[in-house]
Amino acid sequence: MAEADRITIEGGFAGFSLMIEAGRGVADAALAMLKGLAPAVSGDVVCLAGPGKNGGDALVAAEFLRRAGWPVVVRQLGDPLSSGGDVAEAFRFYRGRSEPITSDLPQRVTLFIDGLFGAGLSRPIQGELAEIVEAVNKSSARILAIDLPSGICGRTGAVLGTAVKADRTVTFFRGKPGHLLDPGRSHCGVLDIVQIGIEDTVLQTIRPTCFRNGPALWNDVRRRPQASGHKYDRGHAVVFSGPAARTGAARLSASAALRAGAGLVTMFSPPSALLVNASHLTAIMLKRCEGAEDLFEHLKDDRLNAFVLGPGFGVGKAARQYAELVLGAGRLLVLDADGLTSFADDPNRLFAASRNGDREPRPRLVLTPHMGEFARLFPDLAEDTTLSKLEKTKHASERSGAIVVLKGADTVIASPDGRAAINDTGTPWLATAGTGDVLTGILAAQLAQRTPAFEAACMSVWMHSRAAELFGPGLIAEDLPGQLPTVLTELERLAT
Ligand SMILES: NC(=O)C1=CN([C@@H]2O[C@H](COP(=O)(O)OP(=O)(O)OC[C@H]3O[C@@H](n4cnc5c(N)ncnc54)[C@H](O)[C@@H]3O)[C@@H](O)[C@H]2O)[C@@H](O)CC1
Numbered sequence: 001m002a003e004a005d006r007i008t009i010e011g012g013f014a015g016f017s018l019m020i021e022a023g024r025g026v027a028d029a030a031l032a033m034l035k036g037l038a039p040a041v042s043g044d045v046v047c048l049a050g051p052g053k054n055g056g057d058a059l060v061a062a063e064f065l066r067r068a069g070w071p072v073v074v075r076q077l078g079d080p081l082s083s084g085g086d087v088a089e090a091f092r093f094y095r096g097r098s099e100p101i102t103s104d105l106p107q108r109v110t111l112f113i114d115g116l117f118g119a120g121l122s123r124p125i126q127g128e129l130a131e132i133v134e135a136v137n138k139s140s141a142r143i144l145a146i147d148l149p150s151g152i153c154g155r156t157g158a159v160l161g162t163a164v165k166a167d168r169t170v171t172f173f174r175g176k177p178g179h180l181l182d183p184g185r186s187h188c189g190v191l192d193i194v195q196i197g198i199e200d201t202v203l204q205t206i207r208p209t210c211f212r213n214g215p216a217l218w219n220d221v222r223r224r225p226q227a228s229g230h231k232y233d234r235g236h237a238v239v240f241s242g243p244a245a246r247t248g249a250a251r252l253s254a255s256a257a258l259r260a261g262a263g264l265v266t267m268f269s270p271p272s273a274l275l276v277n278a279s280h281l282t283a284i285m286l287k288r289c290e291g292a293e294d295l296f297e298h299l300k301d302d303r304l305n306a307f308v309l310g311p312g313f314g315v316g317k318a319a320r321q322y323a324e325l326v327l328g329a330g331r332l333l334v335l336d337a338d339g340l341t342s343f344a345d346d347p348n349r350l351f352a353a354s355r356n357g358d359r360e361p362r363p364r365l366v367l368t369p370h371m372g373e374f375a376r377l378f379p380d381l382a383e384d385t386t387l388s389k390l391e392k393t394k395h396a397s398e399r400s401g402a403i404v405v406l407k408g409a410d411t412v413i414a415s416p417d418g419r420a421a422i423n424d425t426g427t428p429w430l431a432t433a434g435t436g437d438v439l440t441g442i443l444a445a446q447l448a449q450r451t452p453a454f455e456a457a458c459m460s461v462w463m464h465s466r467a468a469e470l471f472g473p474g475l476i477a478e479d480l481p482g483q484l485p486t487v488l489t490e491l492e493r494l495a496t
């Protein structure tokens with residue numbers, strides 16, 4: 001963002017003009033929140049202005065709100081005139097009441113505008129400032145945060161000391177990682193992104209590598225059935241089943257793979273589970289697979305191109321052998337759950353298989369851990385409190401040579417080439433048994449259709465979340481595949 005500002009200002013756009021536009025965007029959002037209320041009978045709009053440019057934005061917004069007829073009070077931290085530059089100019093621009101900030105806040109407040117700290121937050125909020133933040137959070141007034149809720153680190157989404165819990169946050173030009181990563185995400189409330197005069201062309205110089213996950217990132221590379229095509233064009237996905245008493249997870253994965261567009265799906269089952277699988281499967285095919293030799297034979301059919309290993313499979317030697325065989329045969333592999341845990345004692349063995357002696361120019365392995373599984377493969381990264389979830393995932397991807405999907409409410413997807421995406425869609429109902437298994441199947445379907453692995457992972461995470469949003473409350477894992485046709489229809493509509 002600093003670079004975007006710098007290029008814009010060098011291009012002849014005055015810094016204060018950016019601040020005016022930022023303040024105007026904040027005021028517009030405030031007016032939308034105040035809609036339906038009458039200025040004459042409502043409480044004050046209290047703008048908390050910090051010592052930096054975040055406070056400058058608050059002062060500009062205060063002036064626009066004052067002009068719109070609202071009772072505005074500024075509570076100021078520090079001396080804006082001594083700050084000089086744009087902040088001093090913003091202070092002169094504001095013509096209303098201003099008082100030094102204390103924890104004794106006005107009583108009748110309709111709206112707080114939080115302009116204490118934004119991108120410049122450099123240490124934890126402590127002492128009286130922390131008390132002020134707590135008092136604002138406790139008040140029944142609504143809260144609009146400027147750029148970031150004060151106390152949230154824009155790089156990591158972490159709370160430094162304490163942080164404002166906003167109903168709405170207005171940020172500028174583009175979202176930042178701290179808006180999408182928890183706990184920052186939940187402190188932002190609704191996120192508005194306002195344009196303030198920075199041209200999109202600055203991105204050609206900045207070349208960002210981190211994205212908010214969404215169709216714009218991948219819908220144009222998404223593979224779809226062709227009118228003249230046949231099922232083999234859409235790939236053949238394989239899901240490894242667990243033993244007789246643990247087959248459900250693999251079936252969830254397999255049915256999701258078929259719904260998500262794989263041309264064919266086969267379940268590889270140990271002999272003990274053949275009957276139970278056979279009694280449940282219809283369009284999904286079933287093959288016996290007992291040990292490495294069997295798998296080696298099966299892999300001679302090179303139409304089998306994308307594999308899922310892990311859901312309900314069991315932890316141990318078989319998982320390690322199968323994963324190595326699949327990757328060694330140059331096939332694509334989604335490794336999840338028990339498949340990940342099986343490499344806990346020797347993650348490097350997995351990473352070596354993933355890189356296949358560095359013969360693989362493109363990632364063939366996708367890891368889909370939740371935080372617990374991630375910590376088994378990357379204990380040092382999991383423990384490092386200086387790293388954000390985004391940074392942890394990026395390091396893990398670089399180390400493993402795999403696409404890493406670190407799951408959670410704020411799933412992060414990273415590629416060894418440095419790209420990453422943060423997903424902020426979905427619903428809390430996704431936190432239920434078996435939804436991870438469904439994700440592996442959606443992913444296998446995209447890989448089977450030969451979508452590049454990073455885009456395949458991003459779109460699968462998004463489709464999975466969207467399916468949950470469409471179903472709504474009461475979701476169980478079995479409901480997700482049934483929503484995929486609607487998700488795919490939506491994506492088709494967006495593409496045309
Ligand atoms: N051209 C630009 O750079 C633009 C910046 N904008 C605004 O400028 C903001 C960034 O401004 P700044 O870089 O001035 O930074 P901030 O305004 O976020 O805060 C920096 C100030 O806060 C102090 N501070 C940091 N952490 C503290 C803590 N825990 N306790 C007490 N004091 C603390 C610092 O010493 C410094 O004085 C953005 O968030 C955005 O709101 C907008 O005006 C749009 C244009």
Ligand SMILES: [K+]
Pocket residue numbers: 054114115116117118145146147148149150
């Ligand atoms: K703020």
